[in-house]
Amino acid sequence: MNKFLHITFLSMLLFFSGANCAAKGVYQTPKAFVNKAFAGEAPEVKVLWLTKEDKTDIAEILQHKYNRMRIRYWQLSDETVWILDEIGKEKPITTGIHIKEKKIKHFKVLTFRESRGDEVRHNFYSQQFLNASLNKNNQLNQHVDGITGATMSVRATTKVARLALWLDAKVNP
Amino acid sequence: MIKKTLIASALLGLFASNAVIANEEPDALRKIIAEQQKVLKSLEKRLDETDQRLIATADQVEVVAEKKESVFANTSIGGYGELHYNNYKDSDAKVDFHRFVLFFGHEFSDSVRFFSEFELEHSIAGEGKSGEVELEQAYVEVDINETTSSKVGLFLIPVGIINETHEPPTFYGVERNGVEKNIIPATWWEAGAAFNYKPTGGLSIDGAATSGLSVGDDYKIRGGRQKVAKATAENLAYTGRIKYTAITGLELAATVQYQTDITQGKDGVETADAMLLEAHAIYQLNDFTVRALYARWDINGDEAAALGRDEQTGWYVEPSYAFNDKVGVFARYAEYDNNAGDSDSTTVESTSVGVNYYIHENVVLKADYENLGGSKDSDGFNLGFGYQF
Numbered sequence: 001m002n003k004f005l006h007i008t009f010l011s012m013l014l015f016f017s018g019a020n021c022a023a024k025g026v027y028q029t030p031k032a033f034v035n036k037a038f039a040g041e042a043p044e045v046k047v048l049w050l051t052k053e054d055k056t057d058i059a060e061i062l063q064h065k066y067n068r069m070r071i072r073y074w075q076l077s078d079e080t081v082w083i084l085d086e087i088g089k090e091k092p093i094t095t096g097i098h099i100k101e102k103k104i105k106h107f108k109v110l111t112f113r114e115s116r117g118d119e120v121r122h123n124f125y126s127q128q129f130l131n132a133s134l135n136k137n138n139q140l141n142q143h144v145d146g147i148t149g150a151t152m153s154v155r156a157t158t159k160v161a162r163l164a165l166w167l168d169a170k171v172n173p
Numbered sequence: 174m175i176k177k178t179l180i181a182s183a184l185l186g187l188f189a190s191n192a193v194i195a196n197e198e199p200d201a202l203r204k205i206i207a208e209q210q211k212v213l214k215s216l217e218k219r220l221d222e223t224d225q226r227l228i229a230t231a232d233q234v235e236v237v238a239e240k241k242e243s244v245f246a247n248t249s250i251g252g253y254g255e256l257h258y259n260n261y262k263d264s265d266a267k268v269d270f271h272r273f274v275l276f277f278g279h280e281f282s283d284s285v286r287f288f289s290e291f292e293l294e295h296s297i298a299g300e301g302k303s304g305e306v307e308l309e310q311a312y313v314e315v316d317i318n319e320t321t322s323s324k325v326g327l328f329l330i331p332v333g334i335i336n337e338t339h340e341p342p343t344f345y346g347v348e349r350n351g352v353e354k355n356i357i358p359a360t361w362w363e364a365g366a367a368f369n370y371k372p373t374g375g376l377s378i379d380g381a382a383t384s385g386l387s388v389g390d391d392y393k394i395r396g397g398r399q400k401v402a403k404a405t406a407e408n409l410a411y412t413g414r415i416k417y418t419a420i421t422g423l424e425l426a427a428t429v430q431y432q433t434d435i436t437q438g439k440d441g442v443e444t445a446d447a448m449l450l451e452a453h454a455i456y457q458l459n460d461f462t463v464r465a466l467y468a469r470w471d472i473n474g475d476e477a478a479a480l481g482r483d484e485q486t487g488w489y490v491e492p493s494y495a496f497n498d499k500v501g502v503f504a505r506y507a508e509y510d511n512n513a514g515d516s517d518s519t520t521v522e523s524t525s526v527g528v529n530y531y532i533h534e535n536v537v538l539k540a541d542y543e544n545l546g547g548s549k550d551s552d553g554f555n556l557g558f559g560y561q562f
Contacts, residue, residue: 025283025319063534067238069231090249090278115286115314115322119418122374128421145421148455149338155534
């Protein structure tokens with residue numbers, strides 16, 4: 001029993017030594033993502049107001065209701081950038097998606113807040129979305145391999161990729 | 174857009190009226206134009222004001238919505254459940270709401286969080302009832318830095334495929350496979366402290382010091398789970414796992430666990446320290462997935478050897494194919510033996526085939542057929558439904 005107490009005490013020390021650390025999981029700010037997408041000359045932010053029909057289509061992609069009235073985005077000619085949140089298992093994952101000519105040019109998880117499934121923030125995963133576009137059924141035209149143990153995060157990031165392409169088609173028909 | 178249309182309409186009106194009165198006196202014309210310009214400016218001002226009011230209204234609506242959400246913004250609730258129907262040869266068919274589980278989590282700060290899993294098994298618990306109320310997880314986790322986290326409390330042992338991830342939509346088959354159930358033994362939780370270290374993307378190392386098993390006289394591993402209920406903690410267990418997921422679709426993992434004495438110092442028997450080795454691989458290529466797992470216990474002590482339970486082993490391989498988001502099929506061959514240390518034929522051989530049908534990505538209907546051979550002789554089918562949220 002003494003051993004058990006000893007180990008618990010040591011681990012508590014480890015705990016509190018780390019309790020004041022900086023927030024985990026912010027890999028790039030939305031502003032930095034937008035600036036990089038437009039080579040430092042980001043346009044003014046625009047707002048897309050969503051109709052009832054839009055929300056129905058978005059709910060079909062996300063597989064749950066979408067209650068936002070509008071979505072902010074950045075556009076320059078045929079390029080758009082979207083910063084979207086979607087919950088994986090418990091917490092929203094913030095993703096930046098840069099679309100050019102209706103294909104994903106850049107895809108990056110900007111903030112990951114879940115305790116599991118953070119593999120989706122790595123390039124070996126996100127590079128699968130490059131050049132992806134939407135087919136008639138609002139599905140990606142290329143396969144995205146999953147990550148075992150990160151199923152919910154993979155699902156959430158795949159949904160936002162589809163949503164960003166759908167929104168791009170909306171503002172850039 | 175509306176603003177531009179109005180201005181364009183007004184301008185058209187302006188040109189049209191100019192044409193009609195082209196022959197009138199210049200002073201009268203100037204007067205009319207000046208009045209129309211005033212109207213235009215007034216319209217533009219009103220449109221700007223309307224735009225600003227609309228944005229302010231939307232801002233306020235979203236702020237109110239966020240405030241409503243913020244009451245529980247740091248607390249999360251989830252859960253899963255599964256209903257099973259089992260029909261096997263030579264035994265009564267049974268229907269059972271096998272698991273009803275609720276998750277409660279709370280984020281104290283960006284780096285400190287609590288997580289719990291509360292379960293009711295077999296619908297009703299109490300004296301003389303089949304069910305159990307169980308606390309399967311209750312721990313606090315702290316992020317030490319971007320690559321390391323630690324946790325203290327009651328948590329699932331990092332071993333196998335389904336021990337940590339077992340929500341019904343995430344696996345094939347109505348019941349959990351016999352190898353992980355009888356050898357590992359899932360679902361398996363203990364109390365203690367653990368850390369997780371991710372030195373690079375897709376590589377994860379876990380370590381844990383926890384309470385240990387306490388087997389009965391039969392030395393069966395599954396019966397040794399104390400479930401952290403006034404559990405004897407004289408002899409601890411130490412677990413290490415390495416997991417590689419840096420290639421999409423691939424998971425390779427191995428766990429080693431050392432139990433200092435799985436009898437917890439029981440009088441009159443020899444100290445039975447034990448070692449669990451487990452390794453598994455999962456590979457997904459487009460719609461095809463294969464899972465394979467091997468697990469083995471080696472237990473010291475004369476008593477375990479006398480029962481043939483000094484060695485307990487199992488393995489399975491499970492290919493599956495998803496036709497689309499709705500339908501997937503699988504086959505599984507498994508062998509496990511809790512008496513692998515003796516020379517008798519005590520291996521259970523299980524062959525299963527089945528289908529998962531997803532009503533929604535988080536709601537699944539399942540059906541499978543299982544043939545049991547080796548030391549068991551039976552066959553039957555299972556039906557079930559499961560959900561997670």
